[in-house]
Amino acid sequence: MRIGVPTEIKNHEYRVGMTPASVREAVHHGHQVLVQAGAGAGIGCDDAAYQAAGAQILPDAAAVFAQADMIVKVKEPQAQECAMLRRGQLLFTYLHLAPDPEQAAGLMKSGCTAIAYETITDERGGLPLLAPMSEVAGRMAIQVGAVALQKANGGLGVLLGGVPGVAPAKVVVLGGGVVGTHAARMAMGLGADVTVLDKSLPRLRQLDEVFGGRLRTGYASLDATEEAVLGADLVVxxxxxxxxxxxxxxxxxHLARMKPGSVLVDVAIDQGGCFETSRATTHADPTYVVDGVVHYCVANMPGAVPRTSAFALNNATLPFTLALADRGWRAACQADRHLAAGLTVHEGQIAHAAVARDLGLPHVAAL
Known part of the structure; x- marks a missing residue:
């Protein structure tokens, strides 16, 4: 199979769909890998590194899309990329279609088959291709939140860990999954007073066992969530x-009752955001203020640390990339129900039930 790897074009997105090590594996499996010139520059991998791994370097995205049977990316395709996709072509990347009807329309119009990283599952019910980026985003949420809390950036002027004689900042994490766990770990490492709210009692017990008395946990009822948010300096x-x-x-x-200069970091912005006032921002202009509360809603947070993120992502995606290339998408999905869970768009139809429901479109089974 001919696997295409274009340069990412989303604002300040420096990751790449395949590293040279992944290319070498694909070539070893008998596939041809077509990499756009400069695609790996953001992670410190030049064209020579890709050529040494067996890739063919093409001059631009148009050439990659035109010649490839499968496109492997990181972020959801932008409008000009959707226009280059075609029927019979396979797209393997993050999609996050539920809050993005324009992208959904573009993918459906192209006629391609699109498999989303974020809904592929594993035997434990986890999301193995989302997990590495959730780990990065969770840790970054505390870094960017700490910066946003600085007075010069519109924040309250609070140091997360405080100092002797001055209380630390109060950090509230809504959700105790992968993002929440890594955010809590980072915040506690900086000395903050951290509370995690979740609706899963087993998950809260796990967090309590891991972190003990250093972490406060709470059941995410409406009352508990409101109380925690109103008293927080930083909410993730x-x-x-x-x-x-x-x-x-x-x-x-809630915002008018929060502390002026408090900060909201919305890691869920890829899926529409979990704050009513959230709107997607970019690394070029990451924050805005509503009712005195600073919002950080960058939709590709791990893109700020592309080398760490790209290598972590490739560790997770490579087995699925090889399965799709070795067997073709249909046979690979029929053989692996976890991979099949990522099947989202096929020949003009939405093939994922949850995505179809949120977009208000019919769901058509593609297998």
């Missing part, structure tokens, strides 16, 4: 409903 939105739009946990009415 870390909720996820696989494939579906994120629930709105903090409403506009």
């Amino acid at each position: 939105g870390a909720v996820l409903v696989p494939g579906a739009a994120a629930p709105k946990l903090v409403r506009r009415a």
Whole structure:
């Protein structure tokens, strides 16, 4: 199979769909890999490294899309990329379609088959291709939140860990999954007073066992969530409903009752965001203020640390990339129900039930 790897074009996105090590594996399996010139520059891998791994370097995205049977990316295709996709071509990348009807329309119009990283599952019910980026985003949420809390950046002017004689900042994490766990770990490492809210009692017990008395846990009822958010200096939105739009946990009415200069970091923004006032931002202009509360809603947070992120992502995606290339998407999905869970668009139809529901479109089974 001819596997195409274009340069990512989303604002400040420096990751790449395949590293040279992944290319070498694909070539070893008998496939041809077509890499756009400069695609790996953001992670410190030049064209020579890709050529040494067996890739063919093509001058631009148009050449990659035209010649490849399968496109492997990181972020969802932008409008000009959707226009280059075609019927019979396979797209393997993050999609996050539920809150993005324009992208969905573009993919459906192209006629391609699209498999989304974020809804592929594993034997434990986890999301193995989302997990590495969730780990990065969870840790980054505390870094960017700490910066946003600085007075010069519009924040309250609070140091997360405090100092002797001065209390640390109060950090509230909504959701105790992968993002929430890594955010809590980072915040506690900086000395903050951390509370994690979740609706899963087994998950709260696990967190209590791992972190003990250093971490406060709470059941995410409406009352508990409101009380925690109103008293927080930094709130991290870390909720996820696989494939579906994120629930709105903090409403506009809450903002006027929060501390002026407090910070909301919405890691769920890829799925529409879990704060009512969230709107996607970019690394070029990451924050905005509503009712005195600073919002950080960058939709590709791990793109700020592309080398770490790209290698971590490739560790997770490579087995699935090889399965799709070795067997073709249909046979690979029929053989692996976890891979099949990522099947989202096929020949103009939405093939994922949760995505179809949130988009208000019919769901058509593709297998």
